[in-house]
Amino acid sequence: MFKTAKLTIGLLAAAVLLTGCGGEEKDAGAAAKTGEESPSASASGGAEGSSSGKKGVTHQVVFEVGGEGATQVMWVGNTNHFEQVTLPWTKTESVRLEGAELKLGLLVSVAPGSVKGPDGMLKLAPCTIKVDGKQVADNQNGKSAGPCEFKLKG
Template structure:
């Protein structure tokens, strides 16, 4: 369990450090955490062409409270009550249209039916279509997707 927690923390730290800030409005439905650290929003460059807007939703399911790390409309880390959901409208700009813009969520642990702790379940939806999940918490990888 300790190795799993350390792996999640390491991946979360790497994702947060490598993530891009960006402009987008968020909808905090179900967001019950204390505070969120938001990344700086990038100023659009003159002449930068914008791609089509997409509605992106991050979800973490389970019971109880847990720590999550995410990269959506900025980077954040929160202690949340599950289930948790965050939605933002994102339009990739400039180089993001070719290489993609990483959106991700790293869920913490939640209590399973047998009382044991396990990785919480996470999913990413783009325009209502599921594009990433962690197989109901069975995978030790975070949910991530490159939005183009």
């Protein structure tokens, strides 16, 4: 059990380090797995002017972690978050892209902790990300070793 806890903490720490930059491109395989594409700007109200005169696009991002019980969850939307949660768990954020983020994108992600599987063994909790109502990422019901992540673009 102690080794599993250390592994979970290590995976979450790695996810924080990997998602903290947000400027790196995903590899082609990861993009294909999530069906990465930018959701329509019209679904979120389109481009809007900000007080600085720059155009921006706002997307509604829904992070979900399934299962029962409690686990640790790390998610990156507008900022990085890490907390102990009760499952199932959902968090919705409005994420606004401006300037270079419109072209380069912004990585959003959720890294769930472990939950007890039907066989009594610990496994990664299932996670999904929805952008503007469309599911854009999942971890195949906890079978994928990595976090759920998606690069938002304008």
